[in-house]
Amino acid sequence: MKSGEIRQKWLDFFKTKGHKIEESASLVPHNDPSLLWINAGMAPLKRYFDGTVKPDNPRIANAQKCIRTNDIENVGKTKRHHTLFEMLGNFSIGDYFKEETITWAWEFLTDKKWIGFDPDRLSVTVHYEDDEAYKIWNEKIGIPKERIYKLDEDNFWDIGEGPCGPCTEIFYDRGDAYGDISDPEVNPAGENERFLEVWNLVFSQFNHNKDGSYTPLPNKNIDTGAGLERFTTILQDVDSTFDTDLFLPTIQETCSIANVKYKEKAEIDVALKVIADHIRTVTFAIGDGVLPSNEGRGYVIRRLLRRAVRYGKVLGVNEPFLYRLIPIVASVMGGYYKEIVEKQQFIEKIVRVEEERFHETLSDGLNILAQMIQEANKQGISEITGDQSFKLYDTYGFPLDLTEDFAKENGFTVDHDGFEQAMQKQRERARAARQEVDSMKVQGGPLTDLEVKSEFVGYNNLEVQAKVE
Ligand code: ATP
Numbered sequence: 001m002k003s004g005e006i007r008q009k010w011l012d013f014f015k016t017k018g019h020k021i022e023e024s025a026s027l028v029p030h031n032d033p034s035l036l037w038i039n040a041g042m043a044p045l046k047r048y049f050d051g052t053v054k055p056d057n058p059r060i061a062n063a064q065k066c067i068r069t070n071d072i073e074n075v076g077k078t079k080r081h082h083t084l085f086e087m088l089g090n091f092s093i094g095d096y097f098k099e100e101t102i103t104w105a106w107e108f109l110t111d112k113k114w115i116g117f118d119p120d121r122l123s124v125t126v127h128y129e130d131d132e133a134y135k136i137w138n139e140k141i142g143i144p145k146e147r148i149y150k151l152d153e154d155n156f157w158d159i160g161e162g163p164c165g166p167c168t169e170i171f172y173d174r175g176d177a178y179g180d181i182s183d184p185e186v187n188p189a190g191e192n193e194r195f196l197e198v199w200n201l202v203f204s205q206f207n208h209n210k211d212g213s214y215t216p217l218p219n220k221n222i223d224t225g226a227g228l229e230r231f232t233t234i235l236q237d238v239d240s241t242f243d244t245d246l247f248l249p250t251i252q253e254t255c256s257i258a259n260v261k262y263k264e265k266a267e268i269d270v271a272l273k274v275i276a277d278h279i280r281t282v283t284f285a286i287g288d289g290v291l292p293s294n295e296g297r298g299y300v301i302r303r304l305l306r307r308a309v310r311y312g313k314v315l316g317v318n319e320p321f322l323y324r325l326i327p328i329v330a331s332v333m334g335g336y337y338k339e340i341v342e343k344q345q346f347i348e349k350i351v352r353v354e355e356e357r358f359h360e361t362l363s364d365g366l367n368i369l370a371q372m373i374q375e376a377n378k379q380g381i382s383e384i385t386g387d388q389s390f391k392l393y394d395t396y397g398f399p400l401d402l403t404e405d406f407a408k409e410n411g412f413t414v415d416h417d418g419f420e421q422a423m424q425k426q427r428e429r430a431r432a433a434r435q436e437v438d439s440m441k442v443q444g445g446p447l448t449d450l451e452v453k454s455e456f457v458g459y460n461n462l463e464v465q466a467k468v469e
């Protein structure tokens, strides 16, 4: 089954249950200063959950593009994480509650008419105080007690300001090849690849207020999220989300550009996966009006691009190439997300300019490093200090491992601890700056101003650059 069909089945299924289908919202949150990116299907629907707006139909379903930068380190290492992924959601605004939610989830997952997973491979977690959910799974659905895990904070959903509550999660057992169940980590409560979390059902009963307090919501709501990439992995019976029709074409294109093979060497595979992930995220973010810059969302995009360039070097690619992957992303994802097709050329231009600039940056970094080494040699020193390597990293975007390689070639070492300390100091500065910005936004610098500005200023800049080229 193709990923597009799975997405469509989701929407069709919830249509038969009386849901209104909402389009995916922009990745850039609208009127929500508490979030940098839309990071869950519910995020753009908060106005319904907190009662600000009453929906025409209290039952809603969607497929929502989401960005989670906190998963960046997992990308390419786990078999299931992306910086951008699609969350399939169904929502009830004061309408149905736990019983329908669980029953429908089970029907969608196990009925052959829908996605037809083997029911014996499914297990669930519930919040330890949620007897109601436990009973529904055990008595109504018939999941045996051994496959229902009672957990604590992992099963309380809370994304900061907004609705929250206990949840129940559904896991698919991928079998012995993915972990031995005698290992205490190999179960739905542990960190492992065997029990793949596919769906989170949140019973939102409380509101997390600005001041940190929790109050019961006037109407109880349902908020669920399932990963399209993960359903697809199981249905296409492949090793990881990267082997599905969502990512494989991009990986193959990268292989042909770099003249490397997938699935021969672990290091190469990680690079191919990171590149496929990051270019997709960048494509969508630029499609939603975010441009590479040195702050906020723009900085996230810049970092993702630079990271991808760096992994390109692992593949031996030393010139701009990421922009050449954008047509693939557009052809894979553009059926449902028209914006990336409409803006494809614009996105390619931005990425190409950014790549070119970063390659220049890298060669600038190399020159500066060469000077540092020369100076140090004169003084009889053979170490690059933490401040120096951090300056290269922070100001010139020159990654530590490159500094290290070059230093080694010259008989130098690099002070790692010093680098970490400098990084930590920088983080603290950034955190302080972020708090300042957040409080400004709350006090009335509307986020919408910011969005419009970044879109138009960037576009003009690009036009200028394009002319200069
Ligand atoms: P995990 O434990 O695997 O990191 P999560 O518990 O953080 O996932 P939720 O916040 O519960 O994820 O999100 C709901 C669903 O969205 C998950 O069950 C999963 O199917 C999907 N999902 C979450 N994060 C990612 C990601 N980074 N990449 C791909 N899919 C994701």
Ligand code: MG
Residues within 6 Å of the ligand: 071
């Ligand atoms: Mg997670």
Ligand code: MG
Residues within 6 Å of the ligand: 197
């Ligand atoms: Mg989880």
Ligand code: MG
Residues within 6 Å of the ligand: 169, 197, 200
């Ligand atoms: Mg979860």
